[in-house]
Amino acid sequence: MPAQYASPVLFVTVYSTQFFVTASMGVVFAYLADLQDRYELSNIELGLIASVGFVAALAAQLLLSPLVDRGHARSIAWISVVTAVGGAFGFVFAHSAWSLVGSRALAGVSFGLFGLVARKALIGQDISGSGTKVGGLLSCGVAGFITGPFIGAAMSGIAFEAPFVFTGTVVAVLGPIAVVQISRSPIAASPVDYSHLAALLRRPRVQAAICVHVGVWGFVGMFDATVDRYLTDVGLTSGEFAAGLLMIGIPLILLPPHAGSLAERLGGARVAIPALMVFTPAVVLYGWVGGLWSFVLIGLAESTTESYSEMGSQVLILEATGVEQAAMGTGALEAIGLAMAAIAAQAGPPLYAEYGSRWLFGGWGVACGVLVIVAMWRLRAVKTPPKGMKLAH
Structure with a gap:
């Protein structure tokens, strides 16, 4: 492996930039009510x-x-850094709903692109060891997203614009260093196009990974859209809610590198499918939360199994793509997950209002059970059972 790829500067700068890029996305969630009051936004605009x-x-x-x-990782990395800085400072100078929407869209572009180029650089030209590296990137992203609202809340006393100035400035400093490190990393390039993406989506391992990813991200979208209302109805205070969220996020920060390494050793399917099986009853139990500690215990079970499900699906994709199509495969997986989360987020609140938490989360638990069956069926079409990354191209 080339010496420059082993440099700790690559890992430190890429992981740190990923943390602050996702933190800048998370900051806004602490400001939604403030944004609505400050700019007199309608619920639709918010x-x-x-x-x-x-x-x-x-x-x-x-x-x-x-x-x-x-092979255009350097250009995409620059786009991701520039849009991150633009999105953060856009909230500083915004004066209308549409300028806020535009700033948020810029932050979203950065959020979507930086992970792509970071994974590609971390994987390099050797697929082995990528489970741990990609898991570390996921940990930093989750940590940033969880920390973002706390940055917003902590700095709001200084000025409304303070957390946006802070995250934008940090990314402006760290981001170019990360881009330089990404540019120096040996990246496996191949002449892929959108027809290759269609062919990739027809592969059984990719379809199985999508099933697992849809199960996880459908829950994430539903959870994010309803948990504040749900736990308020249960009787939790805002402080208890924030503390509970922080506690249940700990496995998603600590476990992905281990989960990725395990999936690489055993094969993505041997981690992803059992994890989704255990994830399913944890989703169902969310409908029965009665207080803070039941929320924390159920949440810890869910986030632990989510870590292994997510990393198992990521490794399944890498088994199918190898180094040459890693960005395209993981990008498609994440895009499908985001689409599922958006659909679930739209459907969650009215379903909760109409049927309650037990039907809402119980119904998604049934959906996850069906996805497990479909994933196992698709994996039966794989001629060589996955036994680790090296055998799975």
């Missing part, structure tokens, strides 16, 4: 600001991921 970042991330991943595999 919902658009909250969701447009994920839509922009989805579009950017689908449209630009083949370019990363074609």
Whole structure:
């Protein structure tokens, strides 16, 4: 392996930049009510600001991921850094709903693209060891997203614009260093195009990974859209809610590198499918939360199994793509997950209002059970059972 790829500077700068790129996305969730009051936004405008970042991330991943595999990682990395800084400072100078939407869209483009180029650089020209590296990137992303609202809340006393100035400035400093390190990393390039993406989506391992990813991200979208209302109805205070969210996020910060390494050793399917099986009853139990500690215990079970499900599906994709199409494959997986999360987020609140938490989460638990069956059926079409990354191209 080339010496420059082993440099700790690559890992430190890429992981740190990923943390602050996702933190800048998370900051806004601590400000939604403030944004609505400050700019007199309607509920529709507020919902658009909250969701447009994920839509922009989805579009950017689908449209630009083949370019990363074609060898244009440096250009895409610069786009991701510039849009991150622009999105953060856009909230500083915004004066209308549409300027807020535009700023959020820029942040979403960065959120969608930086992970693509970071994974490609971390994987390099050797697929072995990528489970741990990609898991570390996921940990940093989750940590950033969880920390973002706390940055917003902590700095709001200084000025409304303070957290946006802070995250934008940090990315402006760290981002160019990360781009330089990404540019120096040996990246496996191949002449892929959108027809290759269609062919990739027909592969059984990819379809199985999508089933697992849809199960996880459908829950994430539903959870994010309803958990505040649900736990308020249960009787939790805002402080208890924030503390509970922080506690249940710990496995998603600590476990992905281990989960990725395990999936690489055993094969993605041997981690992803059992994890989704255990994830399913944890989803169902969310409908029976009665207080803070039941929320924390159920949440810890869910986030633990989510870590292994997510990393198992990522490794399944890498088994199918190898190094040459890694950006395109993982980008498509994430885009499908974001689309599923957006659909679930739209459907969750009215379903909760109409049927309650037990039917809502119980219904998605049934859906996850069906996805497990479909994933196992698709994996039966794989001629060589996956026994680890090295045998799975």
